[in-house]
Amino acid sequence: MSSSYFLPRMKRELEILEHDPPPGVVCYPVDSNLTRFCAQIKGPKDSPYEDGMFKVDVQIPARYPMEPPRMQFITPIYHPNVDDVGRICLDILKMPPNGSWKPSLNISTTLTSLIILMADPNPDDPLLVEIASEFKENRSLFLQKAKDATLKYAMEEKDSSAQ
Amino acid sequence: MKYTIIQIILMDAKNFPLLVPSDVDEPSYCGFITVKGQELAFQIKLENNSTGLKNAKLYGSPKLKRLIFGHEKALQQRLEQCASFSEFFVDLKDLLELLMTKEKTDPSPCENYYSTLINELNSIGWDKLEAFNPSLKNLSLKLNDSSGRQHSIFVSLPFSYPQTPLIVHAELPTPSSTTSNHMASLKDAVSFYSKVSLDKELEKFQYVWSMLDDIDAHTWVLEPCKPKRSDLIRRIALGNHCSLQIELDASYPKGECQYRLFGTESLISPLREKIIKNWNTWLNFDLTIRQNFENILEITFPSTQTISTSDINIECGICYSYRHEDSLPDQSCNNAKCGQPFHRSCLYEWLRSIPSTKQSFNTFFGNCPYCNDAITTTICDQ
Numbered sequence: 378m379s380s381s382y383f384l385p386r387m388k389r390e391l392e393i394l395e396h397d398p399p400p401g402v403v404c405y406p407v408d409s410n411l412t413r414f415c416a417q418i419k420g421p422k423d424s425p426y427e428d429g430m431f432k433v434d435v436q437i438p439a440r441y442p443m444e445p446p447r448m449q450f451i452t453p454i455y456h457p458n459v460d461d462v463g464r465i466c467l468d469i470l471k472m473p474p475n476g477s478w479k480p481s482l483n484i485s486t487t488l489t490s491l492i493i494l495m496a497d498p499n500p501d502d503p504l505l506v507e508i509a510s511e512f513k514e515n516r517s518l519f520l521q522k523a524k525d526a527t528l529k530y531a532m533e534e535k536d537s538s539a540q
Numbered sequence: 541m542k543y544t545i546i547q548i549i550l551m552d553a554k555n556f557p558l559l560v561p562s563d564v565d566e567p568s569y570c571g572f573i574t575v576k577g578q579e580l581a582f583q584i585k586l587e588n589n590s591t592g593l594k595n596a597k598l599y600g601s602p603k604l605k606r607l608i609f610g611h612e613k614a615l616q617q618r619l620e621q622c623a624s625f626s627e628f629f630v631d632l633k634d635l636l637e638l639l640m641t642k643e644k645t646d647p648s649p650c651e652n653y654y655s656t657l658i659n660e661l662n663s664i665g666w667d668k669l670e671a672f673n674p675s676l677k678n679l680s681l682k683l684n685d686s687s688g689r690q691h692s693i694f695v696s697l698p699f700s701y702p703q704t705p706l707i708v709h710a711e712l713p714t715p716s717s718t719t720s721n722h723m724a725s726l727k728d729a730v731s732f733y734s735k736v737s738l739d740k741e742l743e744k745f746q747y748v749w750s751m752l753d754d755i756d757a758h759t760w761v762l763e764p765c766k767p768k769r770s771d772l773i774r775r776i777a778l779g780n781h782c783s784l785q786i787e788l789d790a791s792y793p794k795g796e797c798q799y800r801l802f803g804t805e806s807l808i809s810p811l812r813e814k815i816i817k818n819w820n821t822w823l824n825f826d827l828t829i830r831q832n833f834e835n836i837l838e839i840t841f842p843s844t845q846t847i848s849t850s851d852i853n854i855e856c857g858i859c860y861s862y863r864h865e866d867s868l869p870d871q872s873c874n875n876a877k878c879g880q881p882f883h884r885s886c887l888y889e890w891l892r893s894i895p896s897t898k899q900s901f902n903t904f905f906g907n908c909p910y911c912n913d914a915i916t917t918t919i920c921d922q
């Protein structure tokens with residue numbers, strides 16, 4: 378049972394996602410009770426994820442926005458702050474005092490932060506230590522591996538046909 | 541006193557050999573500081589009867605003054621904090637080096653830069669000038685093509701203009717023609733783009749542009765939010781949080797057309813089936829791409845809807861609504877710059893969710909989720 382503030386809030390968030398989406402993001406509800414969204418993020422420019430399309434599963438807890446949304450990459454991504462199963466290490470996705478989620482953030486701004494994290498990894502708070510040290514010490518190898526992973530997993534075939 | 545002076549000079553002799561006492565009675569020193577091969581004259585005056593650098597004053601040549609313009613306060617503060625001359629001089633040298641490299645990258649324009657520019661604008665006509673930045677380093681000109689479509693060309697002028705050519709680029713859908721061109725003058729640029737490009741080379745883009753204009757006019761384009769002439773992608777709303785992305789190919793405008801559907805699988809799959817079923821009916825070249833897609837999908841694209849932009853400021857910052865269980869936002873942040881309203885119940889619900897909130901009887905003390913200023917609320921009965 379969702380709380381009384383959940384539905385009005387989600388209604389407005391849907392409007393934001395539909396009318397004024399963060400650049401490079403498509404986000405839509407997957408189920409009818411607005412607890413699950415699918416976000417498709419275009420890899421940020423000038424990053425090894427460029428040209429890729431990354432699917433992110435967004436789960437909205439019943440106490441949202443008193444609790445942060447849960448986000449997880451579905452598309453595999455080679456990134457120091459994302460683990461093998463797609464869990465993301467981002468402070469705004471955690472409750473205080475360990476994290477910095479606030480109800481002034483929303484799905485749209487959180488996705489924007491996720492894009493910024495993709496473009497600018499945070500090796501000082503890593504989830505995968507090996508990738509983080511590679512990012513710090515051997516940047517060219519990191520970029521190559523991240524690019525290879527993008528080419529391998531994130532290049533969704535576009536539907537195309539002759540006119 | 542004299543002893544200190546000599547000591548200071550000896551101490552600094554290695555790094556700053558060009559410093560000498562200038563006055564017999566007053567503790568003051570004149571000298572040069574060498575930064576990047578340039579010698580800058582300066583003078584330091586100490587307060588009488590003080591051995592430290594407290595209340596010391598720094599005077600400099602006009603060149604030095606110009607360099608440190610805007611940094612005087614910080615420098616004075618540093619001068620007072622530093623324990624020794626050496627320490628201060630190292631700081632000063634670092635700062636000057638930094639400022640000098642900054643200055644080098646931003647030289648002043650050539651002597652006849654502005655007069656040439658004004659003359660050229662006179663000759664091409666000021667009505668063509670669309671926008672410019674305050675330093676007149678970057679301009680954009682507007683030109684019309686054969687079918688009356690307006691285009692912007694972007695000009696960036698090097699400071700050594702007119703000796704070195706200016707760089708011009710236009711927003712065209714092919715990577716080869718978007719690359720910048722070097723032009724001798726604005727007039728050349730205008731004639732190049734209006735005669736060669738916009739009338740002949742660009743003729744082949746007219747079809748693509750007319751298709752895109754049709755999409756822009758008749759559908760609700762979600763992305764890009766302000767399409768440029770070089771953008772060949774449009775993501776348009778289909779309603780129910782579904783969208784269709786169409787990508788045109790500038791070189792084969794009538795050939796391949798890529799599309800992608802976004803949305804919940806249950807709503808998207810019937811559309812996908814319709815595309816597969818009806819694709820072979822896409823034969824009518826008299827219709828636009830938008831009309832063909834509408835025929836295939838058997839729908840009409842919704843046109844731009846104006847969002848009910850309810851004034852966000854009067855809505856509760858937590859539940860994003862105005863009326864919540866028959867209560868209106870009855871509390872707001874006391875910070876005048878924030879002033880975000882909340883429902884008492886929403887704010888209470890948030891504050892009790894986080895461990896940093898302190899409670900005294902039925903009052904809760906926490907921070908505004910928007911500006912982080914202190915905020916309090918009282919327990920609600922619900």
